[in-house]
Amino acid sequence: MPKWTDDQEKAIYHRGHDILVSAAAGSGKTTILIERIVEMLKDGENIDNLLVATFTDAAALEMKERLLKRIKELVNDKSLDVETHKHLQKQIFRVPIANISTLHAFCLSIIKKFYYVIDLDPNFRLLSDTTEQSIMKEQAYDNLRNKYYDKDDPDFIKLTDNFTDDRSDDGLKDVVFKLYDFAITNAETQQWLDNLIATYQFTDSFSESNFYKKDVIPQLKQRLEQLIELTNQGIDLANEDELVNKSLFETFNVAKKDFESLENEVGVKTYSDIRTELIGFKLKTAKRLSKDDKEGNDLALLEKSKKLRDQLKRQLDKLFNDFFVQSEAGVQESLVQSQTIIAKLVEVERGFIKEYGRLKNNSHTLDFNDLEHMAVRILQTPVDEHMVALDYYQTKFHELMIDEYQDVNAMQEKIIQLLSNDDNHLFMVGDIKQSIYGFRQAAPYIFAQKYEDFQRSDNPSELIQLSKNFRSAKSVDDFVNQIFKRIFDKKIGDIDYDDKSKLIPGTNFPDIVDSENEFNLLVNNDDEDTEKRQLLIENAAKRIQVLIKNQYQIYDGKKDEMRTIKYSDIAILSRTKENNTDLISYFAKADIPIMVTDAQNYFQTTELQIMMSMLNIIDNPYQDIPLVAVLRSPIVGLNEEELAEIRLVDKQEFYFTALNEYLHAETSKENINNKVQAFLLQLENYRDFANKNSIARLIWKIYQETGLLEYVSGMPGGKQRAANLHALYQRANAYEETNYKGLHQFINFIQRMQDLDKDLSQPNSIEATDDTVKVMTVHASKGLEFPIVIYLDMAKQFNKLDFQGQTVFDTDQGIGITLINSQNRLKYSTIQHSVISNRRKVATTSEEMRLLYVALTRAKQKLIMFGFTKKVEDTINTWDEVSPKTGVINEAIRLKANNFQDLVGISTLSDEDRETVSDKLYLNKHCNLRLNLVYPEVKDDLASKIIIPKKIPVEPSDLFKKTVKQLLDFNYRYQESVDTTAYQSVSEIKGLFADPDDENMAEDLLEDKSRYNLGSFAKPQFLTKTKKVTAAEVGSATHLVLQKIKLDKTPEIADFQDLIQQMVNEKLLTDELAEKIDCQSLANFYQSNLGQVIIEHHNDVSREFPCSILMPAQKLFKNSSKDYSINDKILVHGIIDGVIELDHGIIIFDYKTDHVTDQNFEELVSKYSGQVNLYAEAISVIKNKPVVGKYLYFLKISKAIDLQEK
Structure with missing residues (x-):
């Protein structure tokens, strides 16, 4: 026992x-x-x-x-x-x-x-697959967003606008998903959502709000305490050095008193009073020193004190910028605007939770x-x-x-x-x-x-x-303790690293054990991440090779004896998986066996690319890229020249067509022909098998018949590659246990995974007992231990998105948003954003510190760390600025840390701890740490040794000659299709089918490239002499107003006027255009019978509905002299002004702003009826319902035309 x-x-x-x-x-x-x-x-x-x-x-x-x-x-x-x-x-x-x-x-x-x-x-069924969850969430959000867009909800549009960037409207989706993660892990989800709104509410003034009292004041006091701490450090320097005393003592002393006074007033005085005091605060400048003062004296402490004053100034400026940029009235105005946005966001979040729940309920998940x-x-x-x-x-x-x-x-x-x-x-x-x-x-x-x-x-x-650590050598414990006694406390880290928390060695390692900890700081000026990553990996590989070559000795605690190192004694840890694919590649070349627990780019590995290409062409062989990938792969084994020969048989059709034609081509070669024939038979067999069997069985059949598993097993990293193929088989099995079925759906599912950045982690390919270096993230290493731990990239930047994003979240304080001015698109942060951002910065830094603790405490005997810098002097100077020199480091300095390298540097390698051995070697004997500066190796100048070969005449090959001849002699069989447009807008062909029995168009509308045009392009604005508003512009503006007007009641003239004014304010309309819109005619429209039908069924109305239809070119260009094939199709696209989708059918309507007279009335009806006919044909196909009503409405004369009767 x-x-x-x-x-x-x-x-x-x-x-x-x-x-x-x-x-x-x-x-x-x-x-x-x-x-x-x-x-x-x-x-x-x-x-x-x-x-x-x-x-x-x-x-x-x-x-x-x-x-x-x-x-x-x-x-x-x-x-x-x-x-x-x-x-x-x-x-x-x-x-x-x-x-x-x-x-x-x-x-x-x-x-x-x-x-x-x-x-x-x-x-x-349990949704254990995170990708399936992600897809269902995306579907839920898309459904919800479309409902809001269909209703044309102006508050939703404002909400979307506030979280949207210039590229897409996915910004709101990201906020909804993130908010969901916070809300759903709260025991009282709905109450938590309600509290989000309360954070932005105030009664009489912001100074009296709960948020200011409970959240802002504590942060203000904390920031002022940091400033006071900095002034104390300055005073200490002044007491230590006469020059500092003469120059800066008064600066620090006066600032300290002012900050202490302000700290006492926070919570007593109002927000406005504190702001006024800060605006009036001026940090005293340093007193000028004479040459006599400076001559013969060490100026190092003086320079240090000046940097401290600069730091004090920066932190004071940040305090003001975080909390006091706006006046109290400005803050209150922002809060009022924010309340509307937050209230709508909460409504949308609840809708998302409900819709996501509905989808899960429908799928019994x-x-x-x-x-x-x-x-x-x-x-x-x-x-x-x-x-x-x-x-x-x-x-x-x-x-x-x-x-x-x-x-x-x-x-x-x-x-x-x-x-x-x-x-x-x-x-x-x-x-x-x-x-x-x-x-x-x-x-x-x-x-x-x-x-x-x-x-x-x-x-x-x-x-x-x-507290006793029975895992690690004393040197590891001492190093860990030295770091965390300097950076951990209740403010950052959630616990004081005192005697009860520090590690106490519980195992006695023999004195002969080499357990010195190494920090290898790579010095390189290259800005490329790829170059940096390669350097880190190369140096880590070299260090491992040296350990193995020198037969480094490991202490075996169970046997109480020393033994020679094995690869399995080493673990490489990192913050993320981004280096793993490069590690696999480089270590394979270096002949270092590794096991990677989770590498990114699983689907980018060669073996998975081949298999996904194979599945793609089994689903549809008419896909050139995956088809050629399979033909080029070991499954078929064609080379580039052979692939080119096949393509020459038919360069215009799909490659699959060329492949089939090659079998009967006079120029085909027997060896290529045999490969192609065998492949086509195999492919046909797989396609037939796929129709009758599961995807998993299909995959396994491919493995067995092609020998792909055996082939990749013989490649570098073969065990890993084989495990990757097994994982695809398992993924297919798991997929078919869901509600999704079929090969095509599976391929789409895999593509969706990649689109959502849900790449599968590479599976473990090697048993833990195998002699391999283990590669994993810090998270994956938790609970494990290794004699030697290599941390690969100490300079990897912390993820700051949690506190630097446009929207920030916190379990206790909710959500902090950035407001966007809809008129000038300028962004400005709310005070809630600043408070929550500061809180999240502390939480993020705390978590990063804990990650460092987990990483370092995996080591039993030795820690080897690799960092990176461009300038050694700058890095070391940063470490030297640490204060105080003992005890817990200043909070502000800890929060400035950007990576693990900073945390280790400020806690173990400042000037107080660092002993210089040479310009490339430093020691900290207190915690057995060795800092090595590693400079890039000097390589020979290869440029001077490059030999430029003489030009040697080369006789072109028969294949080259044949290729050139076929290119020059080639006639394209589908030239008519090239001369025909692939796309037509409905507006351009609105005269077509004006009368369903009349398919003739005016000859002069038909251009050389078989496309109906509206005429010449409008002149650019700078060539137009006048800025008179055109009828077309008035028509577009009128359509926009009709699109945005609310339909929950019959709109009146005043409703249209208010909407137009809002659109002018939002820069959607100019004043000139607004004046031209006839509000009376718009109100008349909704008073009409057609308008009342629209109001009655407003929940079923879609406005500005896009539709497309493929039409035969023969039908569209019947008047053309060109000979079109029955298969030549034209994509016709348009936007219907309005669609009412009823249970029994569809009603479409299109309103026009043309000037109508008795003379041109019939002409206009005939002109536009073709457009509506096309819309009717398209919408009927899209909705799979009959069109039961087609209406033209002329706004100028308030008249509806029922085209269904014509």
């Missing part, structure tokens, strides 16, 4: 109250959790009466396996009494079905058992968020006034054990608290320093709150600290 520490024993044996175990990295928390369960079972507890919640399915499986192994060990212990022995034997059979799972899996079991409590159909919400509903819903589900679980479970408690979210905490009561207790294990799932809305503050509360003397609950 192992010897437990005192704290470990407490965690194993203490009972009867809630316990929070704060377990540092390497402290053996999983072992302790298992041992606690075992001891409870030995005391007579049943495994069925324990709920053990893990963070991942893999962790649950591992825990079951380890628990089962431990119980079996005890059963073989002959010292156990008979009753205990029998009891433990029973437990062995219960462990596989015990409640040891993720919280999501447990919620699923609640739903399956008590679905009837909330009237849920039990025949549902649930996602992971549904599991949590439905479990809560079931637990809180009574049946016959009895809380049947809640009582069942509260009675069943005697203890709830929560692993990785630091990563629970608010919704999961709600479930945990519901299940616990006075008769059962919570045992929570975690480490807030390893909370790294903020993107999943993990809430480390829940752990932090209990961490504080459980230390109170009046709290019966217990906090147990496990």
Whole structure:
């Protein structure tokens, strides 16, 4: 039996109250959790009466396996009494079905058992595929957006406009999706959405609002404290150096007093008063020093103090810009505008949640968020006034054990608290320093709150600290402690890194072990990311090769002996997956075996490109690029010259046509012919097989018959490539378990995954026992350990989108938006945006620090880090600006960190800690760190050695001659189609079919290229002498007004006038155009019978409806002398002014602003009826319904023409 520490024993044996175990990295928390369960079972507890919640399915499986192994060990212990022995034997059979799972899996079991409590159909499927969820969300949003567009909702248009960039209107969609992620992980989703609006509300003044008092004032005080801290540092420098004292003491001293006074006034004085004081505040300039003062003195501290003053000025300016750019009246005006936008956003968000729910309901699916919400509903819903589900679980479970408690979210905490009561207790294990799932809305503050509360003397609950690290060498612990005692505190990091939190070595490594930590700073001026990435990978590979070549010695703790390093002792970690594809390629060339747990660009790998091309041509062989990709691949094996020969047979048709024609061509060669014939037979076989079998079976058939699996297995990285192909097979299997079916749909699904940036992660191809270097992200490494850890890119920039985006989100404070002025398109930040942005910056920096902690604590013996800089001097100067020199570093300096390199530099490599050995080597002996400056190798000047060869005459090949001849002799068989336009607008051919029996058009309208034209283009504006408004412009403006007017009631003249004025304000209309619009005629239109039908069915009306139809060229250009094939088609496109879609059919209407007289009336009706006829033909095809009404409406004379009767 192992010897437990005192704290470990407490965690194993203490009972009867809630316990929070704060377990540092390497402290053996999983072992302790298992041992606690075992001891409870030995005391007579049943495994069925324990709920053990893990963070991942893999962790649950591992825990079951380890628990089962431990119980079996005890059963073989002959010292156990008979009753205990029998009891433990029973437990062995219960462990596989015990409640040891993720919280999501447990919620699923609640739903399956008590679905009837909330009237849920039990025949549902879990949306475990995130891509399928993404596609369904996209569909839900598209449906919702189209409904709003159809209603022409002006508030929705404003909302969209506020979040739209110049490229698309997807900005609002991104906001809705992000807001959904925050709302849905909140226990009270609807209330949380309501609170978003409350954040922007005020009664009398902004200074009296809850937001100002609860959110703005604390941040103001915090920022002023940072300024005061900077002035204290300046005063310390002044006391240390006479020159600084003479020049800048008064600057720092006066500023300190002013800031302290202002801090006391915040919360007492109004926003306007504080703003006035800041506007009037001037930082005193430094006193000029004479030459005599400076001569013979060290000016380093003086320069440092000047930089400190500059920093003080920058932070003061930022404080003003963040909070006080606008006057209080301006802030209040912004809040009023924001309220409208936020209220509409909340409405849209609720609509999205409802529509997404409807789609899931229709497909009988649930996602992971549904599991949590439905479990809560079931637990809180009574049946016959009895809380049947809640009582069942509260009675069943005697203890709830929560692993990785630091990563629970608010919704999961709600479930945990519901299940616990006075008769059962919570045992929570975690480490807030390893909370790294903020993107999943993990809430480390829940752990932090209990961490504080459980230390109170009046709290019966217990906090147990496990600080001993049984994983790492002392050098690793010292390095980690040195970093985090300088950068972690409650403000940034959520916990003080004190003696209770720091790592204490729990394993004694032999003194002979080389455990020096390395920071290799690569120096290169290249701006290209590709070049930087290549340098990092090359140097990491070289370092590994040196370790292997020198037979670096590893300490084996289990055997207590030294052994020679293996590749499997090394792990390469990074923040993201972006380097992995290059790593695979370079390490294969360097002959370093690696296992990549998750590389990007899965579908870009050669083997997947071949397979996706094959599936594409099985679905449709008339696709040139995938077809040639397969022909060029090892499956067929044609080379470029052979592919060119096939193309020469027919250069105009699809390549598949040329391929078939090649079999019978006189010029075909036997060896190519054989390959082509075999491939076409094979392809025909696959196409037939695909119609009768599943996609997965088709894929496996291709693997078996082509030998592709065996082929890629023999390539560099063969195991990985084979695993990639197996993953595609598994993906197809999983796909066909969904509601989506068919090869074509599967191909579209895969394409959609790539469009949504949901590339599959590359699967593990190698067993953990294989001798390979492991490559993974920090997130994937959590819970693992390796003798040597290489961190690849310490200079990788933090992701700042969470606090620098146009819209920012926070669980507590909601959403901060940027307003866009609709007239000048200028953006300006709201004060809510500034407050939430500042809060998110702290949260992001905290999470990045915790990621660094997780990365560094994976190492057992040695850390090797690679960073990057263009200028060494600038980087080191940044590290030297750190203050204070001991204790926790200034908050503002920590928040300036852009990457892990900055965090390590300011905490371990400042001038106080750094010892210079040479211009390329620095040490920090306190934490056994070595800083190596690595400069690029000097390469030979190859340019001077380039030999320019003499020109050698080359006789053209027969293939080249044949190609040139065919090009020169070629006549295109479809020249008529080239001369025919591929596209016509309805407006251009509106005379066609004016009379359904008359298909003749005026000869002069038919141009050389067979296209009907409206005539010459309008002159550009700078060539037009007058700026008189044209009739066409008035017509377009009138249509725009008719498109935007609300139809929920019959609009009157005043409604049109108000709308026109709004459009003028929004720069949609000019004043000149607005004056020309006849509001009386527009009001008359809606008073007419046709207008009243539109009002009555306004929910079924679509305005400015785009439609297209393919028409035979023979029909469209019957008057042409050209000979058109029956297959020649023209795409005719137009926009219908209005469509009313009724159950029994469709009514279309088109209004005209022409000047109508008795003389031209019939001519105009005849002219426009052709246009409406085409619209009717197109809409009937699109909607698959008959057109039951066709109307022309002439606004000038307020007259409707029923074309259905003509």
